[in-house]
Amino acid sequence: MDNVIYGNPGRELAERLESALDGVSDTLERLRLALRTIRRAKTELREKVEKRPPATADEEIYLYKTVWPSVLSWHVQHMEWYAMEANQPIGDRNRLKDYWKRELVFTARFMAMQPFHYQYYKLGATELDHLYFIPNAEIPDILIPEVPDVDGRTGTKMGYLFAKFMAYERLHTHILESMHGHETGDVFPRMTRKGREMKWTGDTCNLIEIAYGIYETKQINEGGADIGDIIGWLEESFGVSLHRYYRRFSEIKQRKTVSKTRFLDEMREAVHRRIDDGNAYKPLTKSPRTMP
Structure with missing residues (x-):
């Protein structure tokens, strides 16, 4: 969701990362480039906040509930993903699949260990925002999430936890891709209740247009789902890979000879046409008379 004051730095950072890491396969080099890109985005956001600090409690809550977590989440994600990739077994395919299954359990367990806070995040609740997302607010002990102390300039404890939720949800999708081989097309078919396989067979750019249409019109979770959530959902639903979707959306935006x-x-x-055809006048045809 864009904000008139701070924009959408999380989405902008995702696009920068997509561009910076395109074609880079070395794990350590990817981490180095990612962290450098993230540091630049954090510096830019900090400068923007210093130039125009939040003027109201609502602006402060938005900054520490949505804006900063959307940026910090990418740091969490890339650090965790580097550790996962660095420790994966080499060679044996079964051991590799078992490894990613354990990592999948790990990400799910993290959410399960924070049931109240995760539900607050998923439901887009607001009742405790004045405690969770205003720095130095006095919070009852029972409501404080168990996370390390954070830099007050970049967020609150709950904001950091929100960043981890965002990161771990994206990690969950990446792990599924590693398990099911999205890059090679080796995905599990999606079946209807009638037992019919449903697989996207159109141009994947078309599905990316749909994803952004859903995102921009805020159709899911009252607008709380980010574009990565929607892309992952469509990938799993239709058994298709939409990797590099940020770059491909940039290509869509640059169309000149056809509609964007x-x-x-x-x-x-x-x-x-379907509506018009259904509403079209259809003259009644008389049944042939039965001969006496």
Whole structure:
């Protein structure tokens, strides 16, 4: 979600990371480039906040509940992912799959260990925002999440926990990709209740247009789902890889000879035709008379 004061630095950082890491396969080099990109984004956001600090409690809550966590989450994600990749077994495919299963359990267990706070995050609750997302607010001990002390300039304890939730949800998707081989197309088919396999067979750019349409119109979780959540959901639902979706969306934005929303336009026209055809006048045909 964009904000008139601070924009959407989390999404901007995701796009920068996509560009910086494109084609880089070495694990350590990817981490180095990622951390450098993240540090730059944190510095820019800190300077923006110093230039225009939040003027109201609502602005302060938005900054520490949404803006800073969206940036810090990428630092958490890349540190965790580096550790996972560095420790994965080499060679044996079964051992590798078992390893990623354990990592999947690890990410799920982290959410389960914070049931109240995770539900607060997932439901987009606001009742305790004045305690959770205003620095130096006096919080009852029972409501304080168990996280390390954080830099007051970049967030609150709950804000840091939100960053970890964002990061671990994305990690969950990455682990599933590693287990199911999204890059090679070796995915588990998705079946309907009738037992029919459902797999996206159209251009994946079309599905990316749909993803951004869902995101920008805030159709899921009252607008609380980020674009990565929606992309991961569509990938799992249709058994398709949408990797490098930020770069591919940048290509969509640069279209010159066709509409930037070509597929969404086609969908709209197809639905209009369906409606028009269904409403078209159909003269009644008389049944042939039965001969006496």
